[in-house]
Amino acid sequence: MEAKPTVPQPEKRSADEITGEDDNAAKKVKTVDARDPQHGVAPVKAEFLIVRKPVAPVVDDDAAEASHHAEGDNADSRGKKNRGQNKARKFHFSNEEHKLCQSYTHIPRESLFATAICDYAVNAAEKGPSNRGANGRHKKGGRRDRNAEATDFEAEQTEAKVEEPEVKAEQTEAAPEEKARPLCAFEHNLREYLARKPADIEGVCPAFQERGMCASGWKCKWLGSHMKEENGEIFLVIDEEKVKSYEEKASNDMDEKLKNSKTEIGSSDVLDWEKEMPDRGFEDPYGEIVNNVPVAIKIKIRKNQVPLKRSDVFLDWNRKIRDQPDQEDHRAGYVEPPPKPSEKRRLYIGKETPLLAPLTTTGNMPFRRLCIGLGAGITWSEMAMTSSILNGHKPEWALLRAHRSELPHFGVQMAANKIDQAVRATEAITNLFPTAASGRHGLAAIDLNCGCPIDLIYKSGGGSALLDQQGKLIKMLKGMNYVSGETPITVKIRMGTRDNHPTAQKLINKLIDHGDVQAVTLHGRSRQQRYSRSADWEYIHQTAALIKNIKAQNALQVDTAADKEGREKLNTFFVGNGDCYSHVDYHNAVEKGGVDSVMVARGALIKPWIFEEIQKGQYIDKSATERLDLVRDYVKYGLECWGSDELGVATTRRFLLEWLSFTCRYVPIGILERLPPKINDRPPSWRGRSDLETLLGSHDYRDWIKISEMFLGPCPQDFFFTPKHKSSSAPDGEAEG
Numbered sequence: 001m002e003a004k005p006t007v008p009q010p011e012k013r014s015a016d017e018i019t020g021e022d023d024n025a026a027k028k029v030k031t032v033d034a035r036d037p038q039h040g041v042a043p044v045k046a047e048f049l050i051v052r053k054p055v056a057p058v059v060d061d062d063a064a065e066a067s068h069h070a071e072g073d074n075a076d077s078r079g080k081k082n083r084g085q086n087k088a089r090k091f092h093f094s095n096e097e098h099k100l101c102q103s104y105t106h107i108p109r110e111s112l113f114a115t116a117i118c119d120y121a122v123n124a125a126e127k128g129p130s131n132r133g134a135n136g137r138h139k140k141g142g143r144r145d146r147n148a149e150a151t152d153f154e155a156e157q158t159e160a161k162v163e164e165p166e167v168k169a170e171q172t173e174a175a176p177e178e179k180a181r182p183l184c185a186f187e188h189n190l191r192e193y194l195a196r197k198p199a200d201i202e203g204v205c206p207a208f209q210e211r212g213m214c215a216s217g218w219k220c221k222w223l224g225s226h227m228k229e230e231n232g233e234i235f236l237v238i239d240e241e242k243v244k245s246y247e248e249k250a251s252n253d254m255d256e257k258l259k260n261s262k263t264e265i266g267s268s269d270v271l272d273w274e275k276e277m278p279d280r281g282f283e284d285p286y287g288e289i290v291n292n293v294p295v296a297i298k299i300k301i302r303k304n305q306v307p308l309k310r311s312d313v314f315l316d317w318n319r320k321i322r323d324q325p326d327q328e329d330h331r332a333g334y335v336e337p338p339p340k341p342s343e344k345r346r347l348y349i350g351k352e353t354p355l356l357a358p359l360t361t362t363g364n365m366p367f368r369r370l371c372i373g374l375g376a377g378i379t380w381s382e383m384a385m386t387s388s389i390l391n392g393h394k395p396e397w398a399l400l401r402a403h404r405s406e407l408p409h410f411g412v413q414m415a416a417n418k419i420d421q422a423v424r425a426t427e428a429i430t431n432l433f434p435t436a437a438s439g440r441h442g443l444a445a446i447d448l449n450c451g452c453p454i455d456l457i458y459k460s461g462g463g464s465a466l467l468d469q470q471g472k473l474i475k476m477l478k479g480m481n482y483v484s485g486e487t488p489i490t491v492k493i494r495m496g497t498r499d500n501h502p503t504a505q506k507l508i509n510k511l512i513d514h515g516d517v518q519a520v521t522l523h524g525r526s527r528q529q530r531y532s533r534s535a536d537w538e539y540i541h542q543t544a545a546l547i548k549n550i551k552a553q554n555a556l557q558v559d560t561a562a563d564k565e566g567r568e569k570l571n572t573f574f575v576g577n578g579d580c581y582s583h584v585d586y587h588n589a590v591e592k593g594g595v596d597s598v599m600v601a602r603g604a605l606i607k608p609w610i611f612e613e614i615q616k617g618q619y620i621d622k623s624a625t626e627r628l629d630l631v632r633d634y635v636k637y638g639l640e641c642w643g644s645d646e647l648g649v650a651t652t653r654r655f656l657l658e659w660l661s662f663t664c665r666y667v668p669i670g671i672l673e674r675l676p677p678k679i680n681d682r683p684p685s686w687r688g689r690s691d692l693e694t695l696l697g698s699h700d701y702r703d704w705i706k707i708s709e710m711f712l713g714p715c716p717q718d719f720f721f722t723p724k725h726k727s728s729s730a731p732d733g734e735a736e737g
Helices: 110-115 119-127 153-161 190-196 206-211 240-260 272-276 295-302 309-321 365-374 386-390 394-398 419-432 455-459 463-468 470-483 504-514 537-555 561-567 583-592 602-606 610-616 624-642 646-663 691-696 701-712
Strands: 227-230 233-236 378-380 410-415 445-450 489-496 519-526 573-577 597-600
Touching: 110 190, 110 233, 206 240, 206 624, 295 386, 295 394, 309 419, 309 470, 365 378, 365 610, 365 624, 365 646, 386 394, 386 410, 386 419, 410 419, 419 445, 419 470, 445 463, 445 470, 455 463, 463 470, 463 489, 470 489, 470 504, 489 504, 504 519, 504 537, 519 537, 537 573, 537 583, 583 597, 583 610, 602 610, 602 646, 624 646, 624 691, 624 701, 646 701, 691 701
Parallel strands: 378 410, 410 445, 445 489, 489 519, 519 573, 573 597
Antiparallel strands: 227 233
């Protein structure tokens, strides 16, 4: 059994400020179910308050649903790179000084190293001299794709992980056949590598404990838990029985999920690119990641070598009608007829399918897996830019990947400012992922983001800027629907771009009339409002009533040829979004407000078990131990996604800290005087019912680092992490660990 981690003491807490009460101690205190009359302050019970001068935590909610492509609102023309949202943030870049060659990572026994072949050296011999210098960087004058300039942390970490090692010609005397053979600069001697490898993390490898094998092989930071030595030879341990049991359970769970799904899945033959993919590979070590497109296809898309025939047809039509009056209806002007409703897979959204919103940075694959396990009905990728998709940008295509547990209810969200880019990217993606659940791919729907408020996206004409260009938006969605084959198209919008000037109802009326989208999600804020103040659910409820009336009128239309087209349109689901923080908020929106479902964003980041509350229809007062178990699950999923080697641990730690910057805002309902809680309420200084609960509620990023060390071992001496809320207010601040 794995030993429970020791609970570290929170930063800056004196002994008299911390209570040693058990997690359940305060649950006996009756909590009144009534609205908090004191606006903006969480009603914490008096016995849990700390009497001291409160310091309100600074939170950046733009970061939750905004774009990781944003350069910020404060960027100026003088090119000051450290100004604006997140531009001053710094992250620890982990890199082993002594690396084992990737070709040798999974060799099961020491005796096989002598006869193993280094793929990198062989490829270098075939391709000739490399244009890379030390550390794999291109030498001056070498050809380099412009997308290689990406500075996104995850992109850099991933690229470093698969970095082609430097090759060098042998300088010493050797056999004639060996003289011309380039040698890999990474380590090929197992004993030498292990002697210089940093010390292991204490405990058992989470992947090995769960699955019976570890895909990081000799590089694992918990190597000692799945390595043995017998008769002078060391080898990796694989528990074949546990491996078989895990795979059978995962397969049965998937079959059951597909059987019970109300979303049409579709069917297709195994695609050519899927046939070429190995069952398991570097980017899919456990064979559970879907939508993992080969690099060769991305290169062809970038070079326009992939035929996009339906896009060409639509864009030719769009060019022909571009100069005609906007009032004219051009729906009958296609060279080919638009897709019939019967040709589209039917999406299902209902009361029992709460949606997890597309969340920048924190809405990664491990977090989505966590929410799926807690009851999320539909998950969405982080927002991807269509221009980067068409450029074959590796980090952008990585956003489209999903875990098989998300199928068949995983969708991709895109942002676009040009019709041709939106249409071409849609056809490229749906050609590769035509069904909602397959062996190597899965795509339930494509969502167009028309709500992103970030300046960089807005000023370029994308995101919420499309709300003021409704004609362009309608054409964009019509083109996406035309080229997407069976795949449904959905759209996410805001009330409008300016406060007190909502335009969403007029737009939704047009969307239903044109019939190109199967779902509309309305965020109850304007672009100007961003994430400040409360979402306007009264407007969302009015819009739901409007949609209901439109559908009722369409159903009463006379049976004529013109009206037949209208009645053949697929049902348009309506989803509300904004400030959902409890099952009470959710069920009020569905049962009283008339929406089909609710998309949960920050509420899921702060307490992901909100989906569990929705399923059970009751508040769940998670103990600190139970919440820590969710952190443990997140770490496990992160290590399975990014690896349990030096680089994978560092990446998991970074994204765990990002998530903890939201979970610390949760105030346990057992210490509140009134319910339901409000997402925008900020608590006074409070102590938890135990040391662990106090630690989990700390807004000090040094405490977040301590929590990460409970599962990922001590941070390196040079480790640093800059929280989002400090990157703008204190550009030079770093979190030393």
